[in-house]
Amino acid sequence: MARRFRGESDHKVDAKGRVSIPASFRRVIEGSDPEWKEGLPPRIIIVYGGKTRSYLEGFTIEAMDEVDEKISKHPRGSAKRKAMERLYSTQAIETVVDDTGRIVLSARLREKIGLTDMARFAASGDTFEIWNPETFDAVHDDLEGDGYDPDLDPSVYLDGELD
Secondary structure: OOOOOOOOOEEEEEOOOOEOOHHHHHHHHHHHHHHHHOOOOOEEEEEOOOOOOOOEEEEEEEHHHHHHHHHHHHOOOOOOHHHHHHHHHHOEEEEEOOOOEEOOOOOOHHHHHHHOOOOEEEEOOOOOEEHHHHHHHHHHHHHHHHHHOOOOOOHHHHHHHOO
16 A cells, blocks of 8 residues: 555745645655656656646656556546546646755645645645635635534544444
8 A cells, every 4th residue: 555645734835836836745745656766856746736726736657657547447438437547647746845845836726725825734644735825715615515523533433324
């Protein structure tokens, strides 16, 4: 099983779009890039998606290889495969983490999710998300509408009995 991302934190975004990735996230990224070795920048894939996505999703190379494998199991030319290829290939960029632990988010990506001076990094298992902190708070405060009970300890969902 691939290493997992854990935690959340806010990081300053400078005028050029440079933002530091949490140190613990960098260890997962390095360990999940088969070509990475000391002295080389680790690679990640940033999926920005279409208009329905209000965040960026960071994939390790290994996690994206798993997605690509799943996509390739669908018939070439099928609507589902085309939709997944559009999201995970067309609406995505490969980038590297520089030697100071930062990535550069283009103006286009920052504008898409409304990033100005701060970015929230949130772990999501084998991927991580980059949000405008205010959007993150608004979306996650509204989980109750999706059948989530905010007064219940979420660990009860681990066994799947309360779906």
